[in-house]
Amino acid sequence: MSWQTVVGLEIHAQMATRSKMFCSCRRETGVDPNHNICPVCSGWPGALPVINEAAVRYAIRAAICLDCTIQRESRFDRKNYFYPDLPKGYQISQFYRPYALGGAISFEREDATAGRLPLVRIHMEEDAGKTIHSADGTSRIDLNRCSSPLLEIVTEPLEMSGIEAASCVRSLRDLLRWVGVTDGDMEKGNLRCDVNVSVRPDASAELGTRTELKNLNSFVSIQRSVEVESKRQIEVLEKGGTIRQETRLWDQDLEVTEEMRSKEDSPDYRYFPEPDLPVVVIEQQDIDRERQSLPELPAERFRRLVDDLGLDPKEASPILARRENCDFFFALLEAGLSAASASNWFRGEVLRHLNDRSERIDQYPLAAEAIASVVKAVEEDRISVGKGREILQQALDEQRDPSEILSESGEQISDHSALVGWVTSVMSENPGAVNKIKSGDSKPMGFLMGQLMKASGGQAHPRLAQELLQKMIEQD
Amino acid sequence: MSSPQQYPPREATVQEALQWISDGRCSSHDLVSRYLDFLETEGKELGAVVETFETEALAAAKLSDKRREQSELLGPLDGIPFTAKMNITTAVGTTDASSSMLVGFKAGEDATVVRRLLAGGAVLVGKTSCDEFAMGATNETSCHGVVANPWDRSRVPGGSSGGAAALAGSHGWAFHLGSDTGGSIRLPAAFCSATGFKPTWGRVSRRGLIAFGSSLDQIGPIARDASDCALVLDCIEGADPLDSTSLHQLDESRDPIEKVALVSEGFGPGIDDSIREAVRAAAEQMEQHGVEITEVSLPQLHAANACYQVIATAEASSNLARYDGIHVGNRVAADDLQLLYEKSRRAGFGVEVRRRILLGTFVLSAGYRDAYYSRAQAVRDLIREGVDHALEQVDALLLPVSPFAPFPIGERIDDPIALYACDILTVTANLAGVPALALPCGFDEAGLPIGMQLMGARGSDRRLLQLGQQWQQWTAHHRDLPVGSPS
Numbered sequence: 003m004s005w006q007t008v009v010g011l012e013i014h015a016q017m018a019t020r021s022k023m024f025c026s027c028r029r030e031t032g033v034d035p036n037h038n039i040c041p042v043c044s045g046w047p048g049a050l051p052v053i054n055e056a057a058v059r060y061a062i063r064a065a066i067c068l069d070c071t072i073q074r075e076s077r078f079d080r081k082n083y084f085y086p087d088l089p090k091g092y093q094i095s096q097f098y099r100p101y102a103l104g105g106a107i108s109f110e111r112e113d114a115t116a117g118r119l120p121l122v123r124i125h126m127e128e129d130a131g132k133t134i135h136s137a138d139g140t141s142r143i144d145l146n147r148c149s150s151p152l153l154e155i156v157t158e159p160l161e162m163s164g165i166e167a168a169s170c171v172r173s174l175r176d177l178l179r180w181v182g183v184t185d186g187d188m189e190k191g192n193l194r195c196d197v198n199v200s201v202r203p204d205a206s207a208e209l210g211t212r213t214e215l216k217n218l219n220s221f222v223s224i225q226r227s228v229e230v231e232s233k234r235q236i237e238v239l240e241k242g243g244t245i246r247q248e249t250r251l252w253d254q255d256l257e258v259t260e261e262m263r264s265k266e267d268s269p270d271y272r273y274f275p276e277p278d279l280p281v282v283v284i285e286q287q288d289i290d291r292e293r294q295s296l297p298e299l300p301a302e303r304f305r306r307l308v309d310d311l312g313l314d315p316k317e318a319s320p321i322l323a324r325r326e327n328c329d330f331f332f333a334l335l336e337a338g339l340s341a342a343s344a345s346n347w348f349r350g351e352v353l354r355h356l357n358d359r360s361e362r363i364d365q366y367p368l369a370a371e372a373i374a375s376v377v378k379a380v381e382e383d384r385i386s387v388g389k390g391r392e393i394l395q396q397a398l399d400e401q402r403d404p405s406e407i408l409s410e411s412g413e414q415i416s417d418h419s420a421l422v423g424w425v426t427s428v429m430s431e432n433p434g435a436v437n438k439i440k441s442g443d444s445k446p447m448g449f450l451m452g453q454l455m456k457a458s459g460g461q462a463h464p465r466l467a468q469e470l471l472q473k474m475i476e477q478d
Numbered sequence: 479m480s481s482p483q484q485y486p487p488r489e490a491t492v493q494e495a496l497q498w499i500s501d502g503r504c505s506s507h508d509l510v511s512r513y514l515d516f517l518e519t520e521g522k523e524l525g526a527v528v529e530t531f532e533t534e535a536l537a538a539a540k541l542s543d544k545r546r547e548q549s550e551l552l553g554p555l556d557g558i559p560f561t562a563k564m565n566i567t568t569a570v571g572t573t574d575a576s577s578s579m580l581v582g583f584k585a586g587e588d589a590t591v592v593r594r595l596l597a598g599g600a601v602l603v604g605k606t607s608c609d610e611f612a613m614g615a616t617n618e619t620s621c622h623g624v625v626a627n628p629w630d631r632s633r634v635p636g637g638s639s640g641g642a643a644a645l646a647g648s649h650g651w652a653f654h655l656g657s658d659t660g661g662s663i664r665l666p667a668a669f670c671s672a673t674g675f676k677p678t679w680g681r682v683s684r685r686g687l688i689a690f691g692s693s694l695d696q697i698g699p700i701a702r703d704a705s706d707c708a709l710v711l712d713c714i715e716g717a718d719p720l721d722s723t724s725l726h727q728l729d730e731s732r733d734p735i736e737k738v739a740l741v742s743e744g745f746g747p748g749i750d751d752s753i754r755e756a757v758r759a760a761a762e763q764m765e766q767h768g769v770e771i772t773e774v775s776l777p778q779l780h781a782a783n784a785c786y787q788v789i790a791t792a793e794a795s796s797n798l799a800r801y802d803g804i805h806v807g808n809r810v811a812a813d814d815l816q817l818l819y820e821k822s823r824r825a826g827f828g829v830e831v832r833r834r835i836l837l838g839t840f841v842l843s844a845g846y847r848d849a850y851y852s853r854a855q856a857v858r859d860l861i862r863e864g865v866d867h868a869l870e871q872v873d874a875l876l877l878p879v880s881p882f883a884p885f886p887i888g889e890r891i892d893d894p895i896a897l898y899a900c901d902i903l904t905v906t907a908n909l910a911g912v913p914a915l916a917l918p919c920g921f922d923e924a925g926l927p928i929g930m931q932l933m934g935a936r937g938s939d940r941r942l943l944q945l946g947q948q949w950q951q952w953t954a955h956h957r958d959l960p961v962g963s964p965s
Contacts, residue, residue: 041587045800047580048567048589048686052722082796082842084819089806091799143804272842274851277693277793278684280722 005201005239007232008209009167010159011119013174014152015184016129016192017060023128023151024051024094031190035134035144043149045089050278053078057151061101061126062284062292064153064183067299068174070105070124072284078126078276083269087131087143095154096125097273101282107157108301109173112165119170120158127152153183159198159209164228168221171195180300180325188219195224199231201239210235211245215252215259227252231259303328311341320349326363327353330370337374347377351394359398368397368404375405384413386464416463418470424462425471428454429478439475447471485512489959490650492558492706499546499557506546506557509651510539510601513559516649517604524648525625526641528564529571530604535559538601545599555713556599559652561606563639564622566655566697567686568592568602575688576620577610579807579826589686590721591655591697591714598713606641606654610828611798612662612690614638615900618891619830626887627669628960629927633884636666636900639674642700646672647927648960653701653710657687659694660786661879661904664916667700668879668929671918673956674700675707675943678936679911680725682711683718689797691790694908703956704915704946711939729937735873735945738764738932739774744877744903752922753878757930760919760949761876767952769945772872778864779906781857783898786905788841788854795838801826833894858909865910869935874942877903879916879929904931913939915946918955925961 022029025042041049065072079097102124111117131148135141155174162170175193179186186193200212215231218224230252235245247265300322307318321331330352334344352373356366373394380390385408393411397404415421428450429436435446447468454467485508486498498504514532521527542557551557562568565575567585574580588596596602610619617625617640625640627633628648635644639656643663646654647670656663658676667674675698682697689695699710718724740761745754765771801807803822810821827835841850868875880900890896907914912933919930934942950956 044805046585046806047573047575047583047688047800048585050685050721050723052720080796082799084799084802086802086804086815089800089804091802092796270844272796272839272844272847274792274796274842277691278689278721278723 005203005232005236006161006205007163007228008159008200008202008212009162009228010198010212011155011157011167011170012196012198013155013171014194015064015155015175015178015186017057017151017153017183018185019054019056019060019151021054021056022149023054023057023126024149027149029150031146033146035142035146037146039145039148043089044145045091051094051276053279053282054151057126058101058282058284059288059292060151060183061124061153062289063181063296064155064178065102065105065124066289066293066296067177067181067183068102068105068107068121068124068155070102070121072102072289073099074284075099076101076125076282076284078279078282079273080276082272085130086141087133087145087148089131089145089148093128093130094276094279095127098275100125101284107170107174107177109166109170112163117160117162117166117170119160119162122156122158124153124155127154159200159212161205164225164232167197167228168225171224172221176323177300181296188221191219194219197224197228199228199235200245201232201235210239211247213245213247213259214249216249216262218252220254223252223254226254226257227259230257234259297325300325300328307341313341313345317345317349320353321345324363330363330366333370334374337371339374339377343377343381347373351391355394355398367401368394372397372404376408379408379413383416383463385411386414388464389414389460413461414463415458415461416466420458421462421467421470422474424454424457424467425474428457428471429474436475436478440478485509486651488649489702489957491702492555492651492653492709495651496554496558505539506542506601507536507539509557510535510559510603513649513651514603517561517645520648521604521645523626524628524631524635524641524644525620525623526606526635526644527561528576528605528607528622528641531570531602534570535601535603542599542601551599553598553600553713554709555595557601559601559603560595560654561604561642561645561652562589562592562602562655563608563612563642563657564605564620565608565612565657565688565690566592567688568605570602571605573605573688574621575611576608576622577826577828577831578621579801579823581621581808583806585686587686589697590683590718592686594714595710600713603652606639606645608641608656608662609638610831611688611794612638612657612659613794613830613834615661615665615897616887616891617641617666618887619828621828624887627884629671629925630884632886633926634669634887636669636880636884638662638666639700640666643667643670643672643674646670646674646700646702650702653699653706655697656700657690657695657697658908659690659696660790660901660908663698663700664879664904664914664929664931665900667916668918668931669884669927671921671927671929671955671958672700673703673707673918673946673950674698674916675704675711675939676907676914677711677715677939678725678913679908680723681715681728681913681937681939683714683716683721683724685718685720689793691793691908692797693793694786694790696908703950704917704943705950707915708940708943708947711943715939730940731938732940732944734948735769735934735941737770737772737872738874738876738945739772739868739872741779741868741875741877742773742775743777743779748899749878749881750883750922753881753883753928756920756922756928757876757878760930760953763952764949767948774868774871774875776864776868776875776906778857778861779902782861782906782909783902785854785857785861786901786909787837787898788850789858789909791834791838792842792851792854793838795835795842798827798831798835830894861906862910865906865912865933866935869912869933873934873938874945875933877931877933879904879931883922883924883926883928907931907933910936912936913942915942917946917949918958919953920955921958
């Protein structure tokens, strides 16, 4: 029997606001524990939450990008449960009346067709703190993260593979990061994902019983946990068993899912409207203002790259992974490069440098103009491609301006008599290689070219030199 | 400093005391110093005062006198002593909501109301006892012990702001901050023959008030008369960026109240005869002074107390979840987390608080929520509509504060239903979010105080207080002091 896997996602994205959801504490991690706390986020008696307007603006932005229907009135509710890193004994969330309904995540199917994962809702809420367990058995609470603003994005269930589920989250992450709503860093926990998985015999059958996999913190975990969990469910069903609705934990080392708690054991959160906060009113003008302040979205940029600039869609994707990357690409165009060469050099060199150096583009020391000057030198045949790459690498290594290195290094020599001189000397010094080529073995050609470039101090025009070498050997 | 020849009369209001100071008959330092003596002696004998701040208060009074000399007063309350209820945070002293859970808790910052009063030059002299977490109608659930009614020390002062009302009922010169979730300002004011005011919900910032039922809680003054209450309200009201439910627009109408309706349900069975008569007599006095008196029925009132018990306990169960022994609140060590929660909460909370947390948890639980919490919300809407509708016809509603006179200590504390009956006439104002003013209106045959309350439309706080002031000009009930009070 062929089974179909159905996946629904609940994604928590920490909003990249300056302060927390309900107080003016800085939303930053990487400082000493309990450094950014105040009576409000630590739940002191008498303290009251005040909605961070920036967080609401960010939330509106996300809803616009995801094509949701923004509700004019929404409301916060209390989700009550006891946990050491939840100092108030409840989390302020939006349960009954979330601020955004509907919408969808666009993603790429495995067969490269366009997929669309519909959303149920998005709501705003606050994050919990962190419990740090020490080896000596003591536990400590760090409230720095407590009350950081979160968006919870809940999708409908949709038939998809593990790879596609991960692709959905990646696509959502890229989009939200593009518009500055979140840093979207799964490793740092500011993007987290719960996955609901069920299987059914075919697309016409009713949805099967789902299990929920909690707190997946990488794209690989999302992909693999869906694959492993759907396989587990299929095996159970094929043996005549039934799936219980439950929450399961993903063990990424063993690549198995384990039962955490059944539906019956799930806590009763006793939601009720948060009496300390007024109704959130979002007027059309608030939405319009956010819409106007949005940067050009990836879909529009994609269209420009592919339709207007003629790039292959496969080339366009890496350029569009982050808005800053794309901005850099456009800066290369502005500096006078053609789309094709900007794409080649950006993907071939810039992205490779970033990868080597584990940097983001905003930390990249080379300016687009400087890179463009080197690329132009290559395109005008003043230096070789290899030399161009070398200059960029040298600029990075020595923290220098590439155009300076370019001007220091001699330009390519195309002068015929100079080339003839180098060819003649290389041929006379390597008669054995010349003879091999003459007898039909072209292998030593590379060796001779290497010798020639060395003799010219790297300045011989490689293509012209090779053509001349070829011709002179034939005529020898 | 030379000691003054005399002090204002003991029953003198804040405004009268101010007159003494501005006339130079005594200084703020004299007044505060003498008032501290009262707190340390009678205040503590009554069980009304938990902490006094002698050093800080005398220093502040001295500064006030200096400002007065230089005509640089900070506000109309400059130099006047006041107390805060134990559930209102103060930078000085402790704020324990009269609960073992929080004994010794230092909030480290002033509630917005306290901050505003201090900025206006008022002098914080102490903290008053109240029912634990403001849950109670008798001030018998305080971890600091029972508070006695100054009119009969064998009887309860009412609650939960019992300490504040006991002070206001037995001595003037000062005012007291209380809080009112279901009658906690008005009931003790009535029981102790003081004037207490619960403002419109949102008119006064709740920042710094230890939450009980957030959608009902409101801070307000308890003092000798409505005029003093108005003076305090002037200072503490208004939008607060730290409380997003605080109102940005206050109705400033001062049109005199012309029409008052007696609420029939406040004069029906279950209400003491002497109380019915005293409030009706008050209405007649108003009528003689030109106020049009009618009668209106508010049948929703019968459902008000049940509705209140569900909503207040639901919110309380959530508001008190933070006292888990891990963060704020006293911890009882245990080997595992669950035990730590259980032991800390069992040790920290008294019986009444535990009862309300359990009830509130129950009414919000899956399977029961619709029958209790959701239904109570629907009933609350009906009550609000009923009150609003009645207040479209008249300017204010008049009814007793309590159905009965102050009763002996211990009489009802083990009978929650009898205890909750104290609130039947007061909770409606909290559910509807409207202002309500409790005024002394006489004494029963046993000499126990009787209080009446005026309820107005949301935002009509000032008009209500104005009617109270007028009425107190026509009558003198609020001037009385318990027999045997030292002069």
